[in-house]
Amino acid sequence: MKIINLLGTAVLVTLLSLFGVAHAQKSGGTMVFLVQPEPPTMAGYVSTSGPIGLLAPKIYEGLFDYDTAGKMIPVLAESYEMSADGKTVTFKLRKGVSWHDGKPFTSADVQFSIMNVLKEVHPRGPNSFKEVSSIDTPDSHTAVFNLDNPAPYMMRAFSAYESPMVPKHHLEGQDLKGAKLGNNPVGTGPYKFVEWKKGQYIRLDKNEDYWGSDGPYLDKIVGRFVPDASTRTAAMENGEVLYAAYNAIPNIDAVRLKERDDIGVTTDGYSMINPMALIEFNTKEGPFVDAAVRRAISTAIDRQFMIDTIFFGYGKPATSALSSNFSATGLHAEMPNYPANGDIAAANKILDDAGYAKDGNGVRMKGTFDLIPYGEDWRRGGEYLKQVLGDIGIQVDLRYEDVPTWLKRIYHNYDFEMNLNYFYQLSDPVLGVHRHYGTNMIRKGTHFVNSSRYSNPELDKLLRAGMTQPDATKRAAIYKDIQTILAEDMPVVNLFELEFLTVFNTKLKDAYGSAMGAYASFGNAWLDD
Amino acid sequence: MIDFWKRFSRNRSAVFGLAILVAVLFVATIASLIYPEDPFRLAGKPLSGPGLNGFLLGSDSLGRDVASGIAHGAKTSLLIGLIATLAAVFIGIIFGAFSGYYGGRIDDLLMRITEIFQTIPSFVFAILLVAIMKPSIESIVIAITVVSWPGVARLVRAEFLSLKNREFVQACHTLGMSDLRIMLREILPNCLSPIIVIGSLMVATAILIESGLAFLGLGDPNIMSWGFQIGAGRTMLRSAWWVCTFPGIAILITVLAINLVGEGLNDALNPRLRERQ
Numbered sequence: 001m002k003i004i005n006l007l008g009t010a011v012l013v014t015l016l017s018l019f020g021v022a023h024a025q026k027s028g029g030t031m032v033f034l035v036q037p038e039p040p041t042m043a044g045y046v047s048t049s050g051p052i053g054l055l056a057p058k059i060y061e062g063l064f065d066y067d068t069a070g071k072m073i074p075v076l077a078e079s080y081e082m083s084a085d086g087k088t089v090t091f092k093l094r095k096g097v098s099w100h101d102g103k104p105f106t107s108a109d110v111q112f113s114i115m116n117v118l119k120e121v122h123p124r125g126p127n128s129f130k131e132v133s134s135i136d137t138p139d140s141h142t143a144v145f146n147l148d149n150p151a152p153y154m155m156r157a158f159s160a161y162e163s164p165m166v167p168k169h170h171l172e173g174q175d176l177k178g179a180k181l182g183n184n185p186v187g188t189g190p191y192k193f194v195e196w197k198k199g200q201y202i203r204l205d206k207n208e209d210y211w212g213s214d215g216p217y218l219d220k221i222v223g224r225f226v227p228d229a230s231t232r233t234a235a236m237e238n239g240e241v242l243y244a245a246y247n248a249i250p251n252i253d254a255v256r257l258k259e260r261d262d263i264g265v266t267t268d269g270y271s272m273i274n275p276m277a278l279i280e281f282n283t284k285e286g287p288f289v290d291a292a293v294r295r296a297i298s299t300a301i302d303r304q305f306m307i308d309t310i311f312f313g314y315g316k317p318a319t320s321a322l323s324s325n326f327s328a329t330g331l332h333a334e335m336p337n338y339p340a341n342g343d344i345a346a347a348n349k350i351l352d353d354a355g356y357a358k359d360g361n362g363v364r365m366k367g368t369f370d371l372i373p374y375g376e377d378w379r380r381g382g383e384y385l386k387q388v389l390g391d392i393g394i395q396v397d398l399r400y401e402d403v404p405t406w407l408k409r410i411y412h413n414y415d416f417e418m419n420l421n422y423f424y425q426l427s428d429p430v431l432g433v434h435r436h437y438g439t440n441m442i443r444k445g446t447h448f449v450n451s452s453r454y455s456n457p458e459l460d461k462l463l464r465a466g467m468t469q470p471d472a473t474k475r476a477a478i479y480k481d482i483q484t485i486l487a488e489d490m491p492v493v494n495l496f497e498l499e500f501l502t503v504f505n506t507k508l509k510d511a512y513g514s515a516m517g518a519y520a521s522f523g524n525a526w527l528d529d
Numbered sequence: 530m531i532d533f534w535k536r537f538s539r540n541r542s543a544v545f546g547l548a549i550l551v552a553v554l555f556v557a558t559i560a561s562l563i564y565p566e567d568p569f570r571l572a573g574k575p576l577s578g579p580g581l582n583g584f585l586l587g588s589d590s591l592g593r594d595v596a597s598g599i600a601h602g603a604k605t606s607l608l609i610g611l612i613a614t615l616a617a618v619f620i621g622i623i624f625g626a627f628s629g630y631y632g633g634r635i636d637d638l639l640m641r642i643t644e645i646f647q648t649i650p651s652f653v654f655a656i657l658l659v660a661i662m663k664p665s666i667e668s669i670v671i672a673i674t675v676v677s678w679p680g681v682a683r684l685v686r687a688e689f690l691s692l693k694n695r696e697f698v699q700a701c702h703t704l705g706m707s708d709l710r711i712m713l714r715e716i717l718p719n720c721l722s723p724i725i726v727i728g729s730l731m732v733a734t735a736i737l738i739e740s741g742l743a744f745l746g747l748g749d750p751n752i753m754s755w756g757f758q759i760g761a762g763r764t765m766l767r768s769a770w771w772v773c774t775f776p777g778i779a780i781l782i783t784v785l786a787i788n789l790v791g792e793g794l795n796d797a798l799n800p801r802l803r804e805r806q
Contacts, residue, residue, distance in 0.1 A: 229764075252764055309575045309591050371750070376764065379750065384591055386751075387571050398750035401663050 027217045029527040031508060033243035034232055035223035038199065038353045038454045043182035044164050045117050046296035048124060050246055053161045053519040055223050059100075059206055060187035063091060063110070064155075066272060066427070066515040070328050072155070073514070076105065076141075076165055076188065086150030086470045097211045099167050100192045108138035111351035113166040114145075123175045127433060128157040149468045152475075154431035159272065160189070161519035162427075167278030190216035190523040201237060202227060217526035229253075236263065241514075242505040244252040245269070249503040251312040256505060264506050267314060267499040269517015274323045274425035275498040277306075277315075277381070279418055280410070281489050283452045286417040287367045292354040293394075294490040295337050297460075299350060301385065302342035310380045314501060317495035321486035322433060322479065323425045325497070330476040331429060338494065346391045356393070364393035369420040370409065371400050382420055411447050422498060423448060427515075429479065430467050436492055438463050454491030536797040543793020549786035553779075564597035568753040572597070576769045587771035589762055595772060598758050599779050603755040606783065609666070609739045610732040613673035620631035620674065620726050628682070628713050629689025629696020640686070643679045651676035653736055659747045666749045669742060673735045684727055687719035722798035729791035733784045741781050755780050 035054050040194040041047070044056030063077040077091040097105040100450045115135055118125030131151040136144040147154075157163050163373045165188065170181045185193045190212065191204035206216050224241060226232045233253040239262070249257065259266040279297070281288040288294055307315035316324060317340035319332075326332040339346075356364040369389075371382040382398050389396050396418070401409070409415050424430030435441045439460050441450040462482045486492075502518060504511065509528055514520035538544050574582045575592040582588070586596040646654075662668035673686070692698060693716065703713045742748055743756025744763075752758040755776040762772025782796035 250764060254767065256768070373594060376746065376761070379746065380761070382750065383569055384571065387567075387569060390567075399663070400746075400750045402660055405663070 010088070025217055025510070025524075025526045027526070028219050030220040030222060031218050031522070031525065031527060032222045032224055032241045033132070033245075034235070034241050035202070035225055035246040036232065036244075036246070037227065038225040042185045042193070042196075042202075043177075043179075044161065044176055045166050046121050046182070047114070048122075048161075054245065055184065055202055055204075056164060057160035057189070057516065057519050058191040058221065058521050059185045059189045059193055060160050060166065060306060061189045062158045062163050062165060064158040064161040065091075066156070066159060067513065068268065068271070068273075068515050070427075070515060072158075073425065075160070076110075077158075080155075086152070087147045088233040089147065089154075089326040090147040091143045091145070093143060097142055097188050098209060099188055100186045100207060101167075103167065103169060104108075104140075105165070105188050107168075108140070108142040109165055109168045109275055110143040111135040111137055112172065112443065113165045114163070117166055117171065117176060118163055122163075124157075124426075124431060127435070128163065130152055133349040135194040139358050150470045151468070152470050153428040153467065156272075157425040157431060159514075159516050159519070160521060161516055162272075163180055168174070172252060178293075180420065189275060191221055191386065194406065195360040195417055208424060212523060215523045215526075217524070218522070236503055236505070239505060239507075242508045243502070243511060243518075244504070245502040246500050249501065250476055251314060251501060254501045254503050255312050262506050264503050264504050266504070266512075269360050269502060269512060269515070269520075270500050271325050271328075272427045272515045273500075273517075274325050274427070275322055275422050276318065276425050276499065277387075277420075277422045277495040277498055278318075279493045280416075280421055280452050281418050281491060281493070281494065282414060282416055283454045284414070287365045287394075288418055291489050292350055293356070293365075294493060295488070296336055296347040296354075296392060297394070298337050298391065298493040300342055300347035300388050301493070301495065302340075302388065303338075304340050305342070306381055306384060310377050310384070311498070314498065314499040316497040318496050320483040321437075321494060322429060322483060323490070323497050325425075326429065326479075329428075330472060333476075333480045335483050337487050337490070340389065344388075344391050351392060354469060358393045359490065362393055363395045366395045367397075367417045369396040370406065370416050371398060372419070372421045373403050373406050378420060410443050410451050411449070414444075414451065414453065416451075419451070429482075434463050434467070450491075452491040454489070456485065456489065459501070460483050537793050540793045540796050542789050543796070546786040546789025546793065549782055551788055553603055553783050553786065554607065554778045556600050557607055560597075560600035560604055564594070564600050566597070568597045568601040569593060570597075576765070576772075578769075579771050579775075584800055587769070587777045589758070589772045590765060590769070595758065595775055597641050598753050599755065599776055602755040602758060602776065603754045603779065603783075605627075605666075605752055606739060606780075607732075609670055609673065609754075610735040610787075613670045613677065613735045614728055614731045616670070616674040617677035617731060618724060620678040622685050622717070622724070624678070624682035624716065625685025625687075626689055629686035630693055630708065630712055630716070632690075636686075643682050646675070647679045647683075648678075652738060652741060655742060656745065656747060659742055664742075664747045664749055666752055669739055669747075669749065672736050672742070676738070677731055677735065680731070681724065681727060684723055685720065688723060689716055692716045692719055722794075725798060726795045728786060728789055729794055733787040733791070736780065736784055736787075 035051050037051055039051035042056050042061060044052050050353045061075050065073040065075050077095055078094050079092045081090045083104055093107055099105060119129050131147040132145050132150045133148050167186050170186055171179055190207050190210050192207045195203045204221050206219050229250050233249050236244055236249055241529055254265050257263045281294055282473045283289055288521050303317035319338050321336040322332045324332050351364055358364050372378045386398055386503055410419050424432055436448045437450060437454055439455040443449050462478055466475060466478045469478060507528055509526050511525040512523060513524060572594045573588055573592050575588060575590055577584050577588045579587040584594055588594055615674045623642060624639050628636040655676050658672035658675060659668050698715060701715055741755030743754045744760040746760060748754055748757045758776040759773040
């Protein structure tokens with residue numbers, strides 16, 4: 001009797017738990033979210049442009065994803081094994097995965113994606129997979145990466161956004177940048193591409209043959225393009241759209257919407273992107289060639305004021321050349337010369353000591369300050385900085401041009417003195433930070449690299465060491481030295497870590513779980529009514 | 530002169546407009562005296578309401594004084610309006626005078642050129658010009674001039690066409706006067722009144738175009754203007770209404786005043802209306 005009772009209880013518990021699971025995640029429904037602006041293509045393997053990142057990783061998958069603590073989550077690869085010298089990495093690929101057109105996913109696709117696509121046409125791929133000399137495919141579910149040197153940073157670049165796996169049979173022998181696949185994506189992901197109404201929306205449907213055992217739960221996801229900011233806010237307010245990432249809803253509205261019960265606001269999901277606001281200086285010519293002047297500027301700026309007034313409190317003052325998000329891997333070290341609240345007196349003293357005397361109008365030097373033409377917030381930032389620079393005797397004129405002219409001025413012609421900008425520091429300094437400082441990154445005509453033309457052999461050596469050092473403690477020591485040099489030389493003054501906002505309707509559940517945030521797959525997302 | 534003022538003052542609203550315009554001019558001249566600091570100066574607590582924290586009309590998102598911005602912006606707006614109008618009138622007179630006086634091929638050529646400029650919507654054209662040249666006070670003046678002169682050219686041409694066959698002009702011909710002298714000394718003074726009227730109205734339009742450009746972020750980033758203030762404050766209209774309301778009122782009353790004055794000038798200078806009285 002007792003046994004039967006026990007059994008009965010067990011059955012009941014099992015049933016309840018099953019019921020519980022069924023209750024926890026409901027299937028069905030359409031999830032509409034904002035994509036701002038409309039992407040030029042869906043070729044995430046060619047461009048890392050933001051709006052592509054919002055859509056393509058729902059269709060394509062990477063070998064791994066990363067959870068919010070930075071741990072690797074197996075996706076298309078089930079596991080990997082690194083040889084003792086760090087020069088051979090063997091990936092075991094997931095079996096039974098097929099492309100949306102029914103063809104099986106194999107190691108040949110991995111080999112092709114890395115060697116022929118990402119290393120060739122991806123903006124950051126040549127850097128991420130720099131050391132990969134070849135990939136062997138002993139069988140259809142094993143891929144062996146042969147490296148010239150250990151590349152620990154590579155293991156952080158396997159997400160669907162950073163390194164999507166693409167179907168070889170759709171791209172082989174074609175012009176990669178113009179291939180039909182760009183606008184008709186075929187991936188392995190939880191959602192299939194259905195329709196792109198230009199100027200209106202992109203529709204993706206649930207992949208019924210998805211390899212994952214749980215999810216996807218949503219029937220359809222729709223990415224809508226709404227050019228006007230106040231219309232986007234209104235659409236979120238009346239429940240027409242359920243999710244808006246990357247400040248598609250302006251901060252000022254997000255702060256207001258946060259008060260509502262049915263709308264949530266979060267800064268999670270951007271740690272792998274790691275955006276940093278900063279000022280680049282021309283270190284070769286013009287008024288800012290002297291490091292003392294750049295240090296004085298960094299010392300004068302009230303970073304917290306900029307965050308509070310321009311970004312409505314979302315952001316974190318920078319404390320070194322690296323984002324504080326690198327604390328997770330032990331690489332970040334706090335440095336002097338980055339005061340959060342600014343110190344005008346100290347900045348003036350630096351300039352006095354360096355021998356820059358003020359003239360009758362209190363002006364020590366004059367210059368021109370270019371502003372990144374990405375909208376009003378950056379203009380406000382420039383207006384604020386102009387005032388602060390005036391306080392320490394540096395009189396600047398602001399210059400605000402259109403994007404192509406600005407890019408050309410900064411990265412082709414080096415025809416600038418100081419420039420307000422922001423960079424993605426990404427998941428590892430090798431991927432996002434080295435490009436700013438290395439002598440080999442003075443690449444005329446390439447955007448978002450070392451436009452300061454800062455060149456320091458000692459730093460170059462440290463950067464190379466940081467790239468190949470597999471040991472975490474030793475690597476941290478190297479990066480501490482790097483940050484010390486940069487806090488002294490300041491070819492770039494870091495201002496603050498931007499915090500992008502995601503605004504979502506609380507009906508939408510489990511849209512998170514990946515460090516990639518909005519650039520992840522929505523594979524586990526579901527709607528509660 | 531007294532006669533002119535009598536006719537002008539018969540239009541009550543014109544006098545009212547003139548009073549406002551003088552007041553705006555006064556504020557513009559003494560802006561640097563009452564607000565000696567740079568209007569971009571961070572003067573205090575951001576987003577203070579009108580009357581709070583020592584801000585007469587409140588402060589914007591960075592803590593800049595809205596009242597100071599309006600005073601300094603008045604100078605910018607009036608100066609741009611005036612310079613652009615003078616330049617446009619100058620070009621317009623040259624084009625209109627030659628094509629009206631000579632007619633024929635020259636007229637055809639000059640009027641086709643004018644039409645090219647007239648067929649492009651003027652504000653869109655101004656945006657395009659400023660975007661191509663990089664936003665600065667010079668490029669804004671040039672853009673406003675370029676989109677404004679065709680109207681003047683048309684008007685001047687029509688006046689010249691009607692005047693060039695009058696007896697007094699023919700008399701000048703028989704006296705052996707040069708064409709240029711006839712144009713400048715005889716015909717032009719006789720068509721000055723409509724030019725003055727259209728010019729005064731163009732100042733108002735120029736101010737509106739400048740504000741519109743600044744609102745769209747195409748203003749000179751180093752110079753305070755009303756349009757800039759509105760553009761910078763529009764995102765927070767729901768939480769800080771004063772940031773763009775006061776500059777908006779400033780634009781409204783200035784443009785209104787100039788229009789009223791323009792109408793008054795029209796009444797005072799137009800001989801046909803003179804007879805009607």
